[in-house]
Amino acid sequence: EEKAQSGTVCTTCPYCGVGCGVLARSNGRGEITIKGDKAHPANEGRLCSKGSALGETTDLDDRLLAPVVNGAEADWDSALDLVAERFQATIAEHGPDSVAFYVSGQLLTEDYYVANKLMKGFIGSGNIDTNSRLCMASSVAGHKRAFGTDTVPGLYADLDEADVIVLVGSNLAWCHPVLYQRIAAAKKARPGMKVVNIDPRRTATSDIADTHLSIAPGGDVALFNGLLAEIAAQGAVDGDFVANHVSGFEAALDAANGTDLSVTGLSGEELAAFFHLWIGSEKVVTIYSQGVNQSSFGTDKVNAITNCHLATGRIGKPGMGPFSVTGQPNAMGGREVGGLANMLACHLDIENPEHRSAVREFWDAPTMPEVAGLKAVDMFRAVGEGRIKAIWVICTNPAVSLPDADGVRAAIEGCDFVVVSDITAQTDTAQLADVLLPATGWGEKDGTVTNSERCISRQRGVLPPPGQARHDWRIICDVAARMGWGAAFDYSGPAEIFREYAALSGIAGKLGRDFDISALAAISDRDFEAMAPFHWPLTETRQGGRFFGDGRFYTPDGKGRMLALEVKAPASMPSADYPFRLNTGRVRDHWHTMTRTAKSPRLSQHMAEPYLEVHPDDASRLGLLPATLAKVQSPQGSAVLRVVVTDRGRKGEVFAPIHWSGQNSATGRIDAVVTAITDPVSGQPDSKGAVVKVEPF
Numbered sequence: 001e002e003k004a005q006s007g008t009v010c011t012t013c014p015y016c017g018v019g020c021g022v023l024a025r026s027n028g029r030g031e032i033t034i035k036g037d038k039a040h041p042a043n044e045g046r047l048c049s050k051g052s053a054l055g056e057t058t059d060l061d062d063r064l065l066a067p068v069v070n071g072a073e074a075d076w077d078s079a080l081d082l083v084a085e086r087f088q089a090t091i092a093e094h095g096p097d098s099v100a101f102y103v104s105g106q107l108l109t110e111d112y113y114v115a116n117k118l119m120k121g122f123i124g125s126g127n128i129d130t131n132s133r134l135c136m137a138s139s140v141a142g143h144k145r146a147f148g149t150d151t152v153p154g155l156y157a158d159l160d161e162a163d164v165i166v167l168v169g170s171n172l173a174w175c176h177p178v179l180y181q182r183i184a185a186a187k188k189a190r191p192g193m194k195v196v197n198i199d200p201r202r203t204a205t206s207d208i209a210d211t212h213l214s215i216a217p218g219g220d221v222a223l224f225n226g227l228l229a230e231i232a233a234q235g236a237v238d239g240d241f242v243a244n245h246v247s248g249f250e251a252a253l254d255a256a257n258g259t260d261l262s263v264t265g266l267s268g269e270e271l272a273a274f275f276h277l278w279i280g281s282e283k284v285v286t287i288y289s290q291g292v293n294q295s296s297f298g299t300d301k302v303n304a305i306t307n308c309h310l311a312t313g314r315i316g317k318p319g320m321g322p323f324s325v326t327g328q329p330n331a332m333g334g335r336e337v338g339g340l341a342n343m344l345a346c347h348l349d350i351e352n353p354e355h356r357s358a359v360r361e362f363w364d365a366p367t368m369p370e371v372a373g374l375k376a377v378d379m380f381r382a383v384g385e386g387r388i389k390a391i392w393v394i395c396t397n398p399a400v401s402l403p404d405a406d407g408v409r410a411a412i413e414g415c416d417f418v419v420v421s422d423i424t425a426q427t428d429t430a431q432l433a434d435v436l437l438p439a440t441g442w443g444e445k446d447g448t449v450t451n452s453e454r455c456i457s458r459q460r461g462v463l464p465p466p467g468q469a470r471h472d473w474r475i476i477c478d479v480a481a482r483m484g485w486g487a488a489f490d491y492s493g494p495a496e497i498f499r500e501y502a503a504l505s506g507i508a509g510k511l512g513r514d515f516d517i518s519a520l521a522a523i524s525d526r527d528f529e530a531m532a533p534f535h536w537p538l539t540e541t542r543q544g545g546r547f548f549g550d551g552r553f554y555t556p557d558g559k560g561r562m563l564a565l566e567v568k569a570p571a572s573m574p575s576a577d578y579p580f581r582l583n584t585g586r587v588r589d590h591w592h593t594m595t596r597t598a599k600s601p602r603l604s605q606h607m608a609e610p611y612l613e614v615h616p617d618d619a620s621r622l623g624l625l626p627a628t629l630a631k632v633q634s635p636q637g638s639a640v641l642r643v644v645v646t647d648r649g650r651k652g653e654v655f656a657p658i659h660w661s662g663q664n665s666a667t668g669r670i671d672a673v674v675t676a677i678t679d680p681v682s683g684q685p686d687s688k689g690a691v692v693k694v695e696p697f
């Protein structure tokens with residue numbers, strides 16, 4: 001009551017997967033002030049630089065305020081009619097797989113749900129994929145292989161209780177700052193807690209680490225295979241847990257024994273000390289992020305980690321477990337409602353006939369694809385080859401963020417019909433659209449998101465939709481209605497959509513799936529409005545909490561699966577022509593392609609322009625001086641970046657941030673350089689694996 005009167009709204013930060021609660025207060029003139037929400041379990045009042053600058057990013061400069069058709073402002077009816085007609089005509093002539101939706105981990109779960117329902121249940125194709133494919137698809141695939149479902153076993157509270165935290169391929173200090181702060185606070189309270197940072201680069205995260213292991217790129221499977229072999233050699237296997245709750249132990253151990261650990265690039269002393277620490281401390285949390293996922297064998301890396309936790313039974317209990325931290329605010333919500341091309345809503349599988357028919361019946365859908373659709377990189381390949389003839393890009397900027405960005409841009413440019421829904425027309429992708437649809441953004445939208453620890457929170461609007469902007473769920477439903485499916489997409493608002501997928505999750509629960517929030521299937525609009533953050537699932541036997549500590553998994557035999565993992569070489573190896581490995585990642589104060597964070601001068605001060613980190617020995621050999629420009633070139637494309645000479649990285653390796661685009665800089669678009677190689681299991685791009693040459697510009 002007090003909050004409503006003061007104009008303060010409890011909402012959730014739209015950036016990373018920590019999912020911090022935010023109190024946003026409007027002054028009634030389009031400006032808002034921001035504070036951390038002490039009542040939110042994810043952050044207990046903390047915010048990082050990006051979250052606390054949210055109030056500086058809600059102005060209407062560069063906002064798309066009306067539909068645009070072929071470069072001219074149009075009214076909603078004619079724009080929506082055109083979208084529906086062109087999609088219908090394309091489907092009629094070339095079949096349902098000739099169209100696609102490419103969506104975003106920035107969407108709210110309700111937006112995601114209706115987009116997925118339209119493509120899979122009504123258009124009848126699996127061709128809906130998301131930029132979450134770039135951030136955590138390998139974790140999804142690894143979870144499904146090990147646990148039978150895409151389940152994050154633990155909670156953030158485990159970080160407070162762990163004795164050892166291992167951070168693998170994660171610059172948590174910049175990419176998930178509030179979780180980093182949480183670990184820092186836990187370490188201060190319990191100085192005996194140890195932190196190990198495994199990353200080819202020394203980053204801001206290394207500051208908190210007792211040990212930084214500068215692993216060679218691609219060395220992770222060997223490292224965790226080595227750990228598994230050592231766990232067995234030292235008698236640290238949890239025999240009861242493995243005998244009763246785990247399959248594949250012997251084969252995984254056979255594959256691990258004799259692994260050549262030299263590929264890790266770590267010394268015998270470093271390896272022995274790491275193995276000793278991990279094995280000697282029962283409460284170990286292994287956090288991993290894009291350094292694991294963005295790889296040509298990212299799924300194997302995930303399972304090399306889950307193998308060690310399964311072998312020791314260190315999973316789903318306080319202070320222990322493998323922990324995937326997701327990049328985006330709602331990558332998890334998208335996964336829950338089937339935003340990936342190979343999933344159905346509520347963690348049901350598209351290729352499982354029983355799951356398929358349950359969803360089809362629930363939706364009363366006219367059709368349902370029997371196979372997965374195209375994953376992100378393959379989707380844009382199909383656009384380029386003319387197999388996909390109409391694409392709708394919602395809330396993301398693939399012409400900058402996908403690998404082979406020049407190829408993706410050319411594919412979109414050559415596509416027969418391109419629709420883009422976004423808050424701005426000023427992205428590389430939006431500028432290629434035939435139809436631009438103005439969407440509401442953070443601060444205006446209402447719905448839910450799920451963070452990295454399965455906590456579902458409300459995002460709430462504090463500002464009115466500007467101009468003619470509409471909510472994404474509404475735009476998608478309006479198109480669905482024009483395609484003839486109005487009855488199935490006739491929602492009064494996000495609460496009604498939430499009720500529908502909550503009800504579907506009950507069916508999923510009966511089919512043995514983990515995601516079950518059906519206890520909320522009859523939630524009133526009023527209670528949805530007031531809904532406090534909660535962790536799923538919400539079944540009679542389990543209310544939030546951890547998974548798998550009881551030894552119950554979601555595989556057909558109910559056991560957690562260990563995988564026999566071969567050590568593979570990275571898909572691209574440095575050569576005389578391309579002697580450097582290119583690593584890519586985030587900076588602290590920018591987000592994705594900067595459509596929002598670039599509005600804040602405070603955030604832009606941290607890193608003012610795109611840059612290339614080069615080791616001092618390489619810089620001197622190449623004649624590169626600090627602050628000069630370097631051209632970085634792969635077989636795929638090139639970029640020009642400001643040189644930063646630093647020994648943070650290893651010799652022979654360079655690093656560049658991902659954020660800058662053709663709009664902000666003519667040359668800093670690093671994904672033009674990244675090759676479009678993907679993990680064969682997850683389809684996630686190998687965004688840290690390109691080989692390049694570097695020369696003064």
Ligand code: SF4
Pocket residue numbers: 013014015016017018019020043046047048049050051052175176177178179
């Ligand atoms: Fe937002 Fe992530 Fe920062 Fe929290 S840690 S305020 S969710 S960017």
